[in-house]
Amino acid sequence: DVKVTQSSRYLVKRTGEKVFLECVQDMDHENMFWYRQDPGLGLRLIYFSYDVKMKEKGDIPEGYSVSREKKERFSLILESASTNQTSMYLCASSPPGTGLLGKLLFGSGTQLSVL
Amino acid sequence: GIQVEQSPPDLILQEGANSTLRCNFSDSVNNLQWFHQNPWGQLINLFYIPSGTKQNGRLSATTVATERYSLLYISSSQTTDSGVYFCAVTRGSQGNLIFGKGTKLSVKP
Numbered sequence: 001d002v003k004v005t006q007s008s009r010y011l012v013k014r015t016g017e018k019v020f021l022e023c024v025q026d027m028d029h030e031n032m033f034w035y036r037q038d039p040g041l042g043l044r045l046i047y048f049s050y051d052v053k054m055k056e057k058g059d060i061p062e063g064y065s066v067s068r069e070k071k072e073r074f075s076l077i078l079e080s081a082s083t084n085q086t087s088m089y090l091c092a093s094s095p096p097g098t099g100l101l102g103k104l105l106f107g108s109g110t111q112l113s114v115l
Numbered sequence: 116g117i118q119v120e121q122s123p124p125d126l127i128l129q130e131g132a133n134s135t136l137r138c139n140f141s142d143s144v145n146n147l148q149w150f151h152q153n154p155w156g157q158l159i160n161l162f163y164i165p166s167g168t169k170q171n172g173r174l175s176a177t178t179v180a181t182e183r184y185s186l187l188y189i190s191s192s193q194t195t196d197s198g199v200y201f202c203a204v205t206r207g208s209q210g211n212l213i214f215g216k217g218t219k220l221s222v223k224p
Contacts, residue, residue: 106158
């Protein structure tokens with residue numbers, strides 16, 4: 001069964017900490033995405049990547065960076081966590097050659113709380 | 116940018132009932148997907164349906180691209196159908212998927 005796996009289901013961090021959220025897919029997908037989901041605001045795209053070492057900003061990249069050193073792994077980094085980054089973070093991937101038009105498959109999400 | 120409106124925002128059904136969820140979008144699109152988010156937060160892709168009709172078991176979806184709407188049909192609903200249903204669209208090859216605010220479905224036994 002194909003999978004998008006996020007390393008943590010729940011995470012609690014302190015303000016100012018550097019936070020790494022990891023996402024791994026086993027489908028050889030080229031395209032990977034990071035979204036955050038907030039009540040009343042829906043899902044918003046933070047960053048995405050079409051290939052190894054390639055990244056593109058989404059709608060709300062401020063305060064975040066990403067890393068794609070291997071095809072199967074896409075990491076979201078909060079350089080200095082703040083309370084307004086408390087949210088549900090969702091990783092997704094889609095098949096090669098489809099870019100943002102591809103059928104998205106999501107991980108189970110990481111609920112991050114920044115205190 | 117494209118606006119995506121879903122209706123109704125909330126829906127309560129008795130087990131066994133049928134329902135229709137609607138997604139309206141404000142501009143032409145070349146990508147439309149329906150998702151189900153279960154009560155534990157997992158988002159499952161139900162359909163990739165920029166146009167036409169597809170069926171998968173008790174679920175089916177129809178997109179009428181020329182009239183800028185899509186419908187998700189759930190027949191013989193079960194309690195496991197509960198959760199939030201999202202529609203998401205994009206246009207062009209570089210646009211982000213824009214998500215609607217979802218329809219929250221509760222199926223009572």
